[in-house]
Amino acid sequence: xxxxxxxxxxxxxxxxxxxxxxxxxxxxxxxxxxxxxxxxxxxxxxxxxxxxxxxxxxxxxxxxxxxxxxxxxxxxxxxxxxxxxxxxxxxxxxxxxxxxxxxxxxxxxxxxxxxxx
Amino acid sequence: xxxxxxxxxxxxxxxxxxxxxxxxxxxxxxxxxxxxxxxxxxxxxxxxxxxxxxxxxxxxxxxxxxxxxxxxxxxxxxxxxxxxxxxxxxxxxxxxxxxxxxxxxxxxxxxxxxxx
Numbered sequence: 001x002x003x004x005x006x007x008x009x010x011x012x013x014x015x016x017x018x019x020x021x022x023x024x025x026x027x028x029x030x031x032x033x034x035x036x037x038x039x040x041x042x043x044x045x046x047x048x049x050x051x052x053x054x055x056x057x058x059x060x061x062x063x064x065x066x067x068x069x070x071x072x073x074x075x076x077x078x079x080x081x082x083x084x085x086x087x088x089x090x091x092x093x094x095x096x097x098x099x100x101x102x103x104x105x106x107x108x109x110x111x112x113x114x115x116x117x
Numbered sequence: 118x119x120x121x122x123x124x125x126x127x128x129x130x131x132x133x134x135x136x137x138x139x140x141x142x143x144x145x146x147x148x149x150x151x152x153x154x155x156x157x158x159x160x161x162x163x164x165x166x167x168x169x170x171x172x173x174x175x176x177x178x179x180x181x182x183x184x185x186x187x188x189x190x191x192x193x194x195x196x197x198x199x200x201x202x203x204x205x206x207x208x209x210x211x212x213x214x215x216x217x218x219x220x221x222x223x224x225x226x227x228x229x230x231x232x233x
């Protein structure tokens with residue numbers, strides 16, 4: 001299974017600033033996913049990042065607020081822009097392995113805990 | 118739109134008890150279902166993965182079942198231990214309607230506390 005690391009593991013930021021979260025995978029993967037988990041809530045998919053193309057955003061999430069880069073098959077970044085306290089969440093990166101309908105599975109990184117003051 | 122519901126929202130049991138966590142989903146057209154464990158402030162650890170063609174999967178003291186037609190899954194934990202205390206999340210993988218990729222939809226989770 002893929003091993004995923006994220007940086008930073010946690011951060012405390014002031015409102016109005018931006019934070020870039022890095023996700024590194026130990027193997028080449030086609031699709032990478034970014035999720036948000038607000039306090040006491042479950043995970044919500046922000047966007048899907050496919051190498052070589054623009055990220056696909058879910059309803060309620062926009063590129064200006066959450067720009068994503070995917071420069072190669074093992075790395076992606078998510079930026080949380082112009083932060084407000086409502087952005088305080090755990091942000092998780094995940095990757096998929098296997099073929100859909102067969103042995104497909106998603107693996108998650110350790111998460112980045114963001115607090116906006 | 119796929120919706121996943123987990124019951125109960127929280128569960129507190131004494132050590133040694135067997136317990137069942139429930140997950141239901143509204144759209145039975147899924148590829149698979151995963152159960153995850155999440156410790157406070159941490160990422161997710163995959164516990165069990167059940168493909169849509171399977172009925173159950175077992176790993177140690179954990180057993181997960183899937184009834185795709187009725188949209189239900191259960192996670193059975195035998196002989197619970199304090200170290201099992203965590204949030205347990207159920208997620209289904211299905212087509213992201215009209216796109217070429219799939220997506221995971223998560224339930225709200227069950228917060229499990231096992232006390233000595």
